[in-house]
Amino acid sequence: MAESAVGRQTALLAMEDVAVHFGGVKAVDGITLEMYEGNIYGVIGPNGSGKSTLLGAMTRLTPSTRGRFLLDGKDYTRVPARNVHRMGISRTFQTVRLLDDRSVRDNILLGLDALPKQTRKETAMQVDEVMERVGVREVAQLRPDELSYGMQRRVEFARAIIGRPRLLLLDEPTAGMNTAERKEIGKLMRQLCDEGITQFIVEHDVEMMVETCDYLFAMNVGKLIAEGEPQDVVRHPAVQEAYLGKGAAADA
Amino acid sequence: PEAGGSGGGGIEKTIKIAQVQDQTGPIAYAGLGASEGAELAIEEIEQQNFLGEGVKIELQKLDTAGEIERASSEMNKAMGDRDVDAIIGPAATQQAAAVAPLVGRQKVPTVFTQAGGQGVVINDYTFRVTPPMESYYELAVDYLDKKGVKTISVLYNATFPTFAELGEKRVPQMAKDRGIEIVQSLPVQMTTQDFAGQSQQIARKNPDALVMLLIAPQSVTALRQLKDAGYDNLIVATSVQAAGNIKEAGDAANGLVYPVPFSTAMDGESSAAFTEAFRKKFNKDPDPYAADGYDAMWFIARAIKASGDSSREGIRKGLAQVAKEGFTGAMGNLTFEGNDARIEGALVQWQDGKEILAQ
Amino acid sequence: MQDLLNVVTLGSIYLLFALGMALVWGTIGILNFAHGATFMFSAFVGHLVTRETELPFLPVVAVSVLVGAAIAALTQLLAFQPILKRSKNQHAAEMRILIGGIGVAAIPLALAQHQTRSSPFGFNSSYDAEVMDVFGLRLTTTSAVIIVSGLAIGIGLTVWVRRSRQGLALRAIGVDAETAAGMGVNRTALAFGTMATAGALAGLAGALLTFQLGAIAPETGDQLLIKAFAIIVLGGLGSMAGTVIGAYVLAGAETLVLNLNYGTWVDAVSFGLIFLILLARPQGLLGRKEVRRT
Amino acid sequence: MSDWYAMNVVLIQTTLTTLLLALSIQVPIRFGVFSFAGVGAFGIGGYTAAIAMVHLGWTTWPSVALGAVLAGVVVFALGLVVQRLTGLYMGMATIAFTLIVSVVAVNGGELTGGPGGLFGALGEIDTGHILAVVVVVVAVLVWTEAKGMGRRVDTVREDPELATAMGIDVARYRLASFAISGVIGGLAGAITTLLRSTITPAEVNFHMVVLALTAIIVGGARSWLGAFIGAVIFVWLPTVISFVQEWEKVVYGFLVAVAAIYLPNGVLGLIKDLVHRLRTRQERARMAVLQEKG
Amino acid sequence: MLEVTDLHVSYGPVRAVHGVSLTATAGQVTLVLGANGAGKTTSLRAIAGFHKPDAGSVWFDGRDITGMAAHRVVRRGMVLVPEGRKIFLPLTVEENLRMGGYAAPKGSVEKGIEEIYQTFPILAERRHAQAGLLSGGEQQMLAFGRALMSRPKLMLMDEPSMGLAPAMVERVLSSVRAMADTGIGILMVEQNAEAGLRIADTVAVVSRGETVWTGTADEARDSKAIVHAMLGEAALDGV
């Protein structure tokens, strides 16, 4: 488990005092955390607490105001965003971003296109295999705008994993899916983790997060308010109040 | 294919002339006018049995629509058609310059009208009946001299090749020769539409005369705005203002003087005869472009007669021969410098909606 | 001073022409390349009408305005609306609208060229511009009308688009027409009305400009089109106030170059200026930066 | 047949040069860069080649090569300067560039022949030569359209941020598109000029931008094949509809508008949609069966 | 107040919906459940006038509105909170809200905006910010608020809780319930079945383009096993 490794193993990814400000909006405000290989990490937090922004900063798409990012102990804060994917960090987006006039299959293959040849040959999954696992095999030749929302999310997911990244960042991967479908995806995440893909998931479904994640972070207004074993984090009073809205629900 | 006959073949019963000129688009007036003139000429030639009993001339009109590409491709079609004996070539300099080398290669005699720029009359097969404007613009400057003008301003469209040449080189030279001082030279471009600023500048300098070298719509605006600015000395313009193009300027155009290769006001015998015949046939006044077409067609007919051979090569020889001697047509006496026509031209004045000879 | 007045007059001419185009482009995203042809043809119809009978100033303007509105309305009805109906979204329709406009524009242009043989045409009107003396400056009555109407309409439209309910709805249509319809906006009718208004503005510009210049040629519309395009982009697409400023900036630059007697460099300098301004402000003078987030 | 060829050789050559011009506009658009610098490149290529032949006495192909290379370099440099711009702001800046090229040609004195242009640069070029050039150009473009490269290019256009996240160097692709567009535009200009022996500043204009754009939108904006279809249509259309005589431009406008309405993705798009329908018929049928079963 | 009978909708050759029947009643919350691709969104869009149905009928407030254009449907008092939010991204938060009130009586707009700001303080805070800058959940709140602006009689909601944090889900759903209690009809697609069932009165299950089960929320809760099985099976074969 994560904490047992602290001190000996270098973290796969580490952040030191990261902040992202947009003018006056402090979307992320001083976050320090570490993630170790072979785990599934989850992030929960109220809307607008900075989860997606943090994800953006990790992939360098969103410039950070201060702080450092380390991959395998190596600082990549100044690496341009386009090189991050090649370093083994892959992501999905909160809003589906697919090419509307390319087939599902093509959209998934895009996940491989800019990877070094060697990676493609040695580690990447076969596109048919990915489609099968994610459940879009049936619609391989259709275009994304012919699919329902839930199916589009699956394509997005498939594109992120096909290159077998070392670290997979998922922004609400199961939004728009029902409980049973979420379970499916949860199972898939676990499998991928067993295959060595470390994951960092932003999700609002607490039940599923507790079930799937090894370690949980909770954010509020740009700061970490709790971290640890999922069960503990969810029970943390600050989290209860800020996120699960026990207080709010009562007076509503 | 091998183009043109081998010569010495006599005069055919039907002679086919292709007119490759704008019939539509922004300079359609040149092609349409020339068509009318050419048709009148053909009627006369056939009536007079000028080329012999029953010899017919067929005029094939090919539209260049104001585009260089179209001009080359239509020219190519005409040249590829073995029945075509001679061509009346594009009226825009740019189109003409693009096809001039081709007619040299394919050996098809071509008579251009208008197309007053360089690069048109460049080989034995290229001829031009409309004299370049600068060749008769002396008329205008002489007139200024005669009127005792001492200072002039020049307002010219510097992106229009003919006017650029005139405005930058010829007029200054002509003025210098006559001791006239150019106090102001104002270049504008094709897209200039408002002349308020220039008009005021000119009014402030108040020269004895203004040489205005502008395209048709620009002249209308400039004349009005000059008047509004309070300038009312003499203005000389160009043949672009002919063909009623200045009509819309109304009173502001009264007294405008410009040299033309042809005008209905011309009193020479051949010109007057042309005007009359044209009026009879078309029920309207001929414009200079009609005179172009008329003279071009007669030029070709005379050439055929002179060489007695209506093949391409025969016509070329004939054209060269006629050019050496010159002839009299709608534009008066045409003489040639090489293959390029020269005329005396006429200086006309716009007065109350029509042209009169300037005095 | 007089030069400044000339700049204002020229700028107002550009403005009158550009306003209609900016209105439909900046709100509902219709870049109407037939605007120049609409402008020209409404003046041309005014010319045809006055050829029959001499008319005073206002009736001529009225004729052109009506014709302009009619042409634009027809364009919308027969070309743009069918295009929009057949596209997934606004973005997909943009290019086709542009091309559709180019196609539509060819028709009135060809008709006018055919009729006039491309010689300039004007109005036969009882109105005759008078030269006024305002604080020692020469100003024709036509220029005065152009300046006043250009500024008034420019400011009026700016306020209308910013503040009114319909203005907001128009902008929303430009972003996502379908969702706007879901808010109760009758997008077809609103777009139709806006296009007709833009056409009326083109007609107004056509009439006033023809009075001002004495005559225009069938090709005049095309020349103004590219300038209007430049003005709108310079000002910042979507900002009517930007269009107003853009028009005067362009007019100022052109007049300056002309007065310095570099007539043949006018386009290079004015477009060079636009180029430089865009480098400094990639979204135009008053345009909003397009923001997207991950 | 050979007679037909002789009569139409100019049209055939024009089709090929128009294809090159259209490609020089299409390439950047396909890369998500709204650049019209291709027409400027046409001017640079044409003038350079003509100057090399007329003033320097070079032979045909070195002149063409010089034109293409110089146009490529200049447009690439332009790309470096304007790469920050997006959408129509980029369009405006590159149109400004194109018009400036034309103004420089007007004011170039002896070197460029001023407003009258350069003439007498008749190269030794036949259809075979042009065809060879086109084949090479198209081969390169086919590579940018195929497989992974094609997907990357599409992503750079449709969603640059996604492209970055997928590890694609967006800036490099965009700059490359400038260079490619410059070289192709330069080739088009050089070949066209030496074919017809002259070039004038008036040719390097907005009209040409419109022609190229119309050709690619009507043909199909996403592939060289679309540009080819467009070039064929617009070069041959006048011949095909010449029977309507003076109404040609009216018919032309009508056809362009109709194409804009009924062919959302151009002629090529129509074909592709049909293919997609056929290819996915089975999948759809499977889904239908599934649905029926449920 | 809403009666949808045997709706058929297709996208070209794809028959997305063939036989969906739904009802919604004033003052009640009707919950629509179904797997990905079942045709829920398609049905809602067809009802709201964004898509012409091939067959079937939609009656609203005693009138046949089948195939009526969306902007007219809104004026009759039915509004859709679309899937994927469909916020006007370049417009400000406040302008988005104003757009929502486009069809509402003039006087009610300012008041409506204030009310929404009270429900979602974060929107008030960012009222002049461009809506595109909001976080996913904030946009979802805005979409919900915008729909409220039109003061509808019937509100169609396509996954209103998507992307919302649990506390916010509670807040939105309880305000939905509160709306229903004031007499507004609600037809809601919700993947978060548990949360949805908590406030629903009746339930319809759509599977592969057809309505396959309808009943009260209590029945649905009791026969949870049935519903779950149905959803689970659909999820398994992935379409």
Ligand SMILES: Nc1ncnc2c1ncn2[C@@H]1O[C@H](COP(=O)(O)OP(=O)(O)OP(=O)(O)O)[C@@H](O)[C@H]1O
């Ligand atoms: N580019 C930007 N400019 C200004 N504000 C921004 C920008 N991006 C994000 N924000 C603001 O920063 C805050 C954090 O946004 P973020 O998207 O990270 O939240 P989140 O935790 O992902 O929320 P959600 O769960 O709703 O998706 C929000 O208030 C948002 O409005």
Ligand SMILES: Nc1ncnc2c1ncn2[C@@H]1O[C@H](COP(=O)(O)OP(=O)(O)OP(=O)(O)O)[C@@H](O)[C@H]1O
């Ligand atoms: N534009 C379209 N073209 C073709 N087929 C489409 C289109 N939109 C949806 N479909 C198909 O119609 C069916 C129903 O889709 P719909 O979006 O209504 O599903 P849904 O129930 O809302 O699913 P989800 O829960 O994933 O949002 C799906 O099979 C989908 O693939």
Ligand SMILES: [Mg+2]
């Ligand atoms: Mg988020």
Ligand SMILES: [Mg+2]
């Ligand atoms: Mg849905």
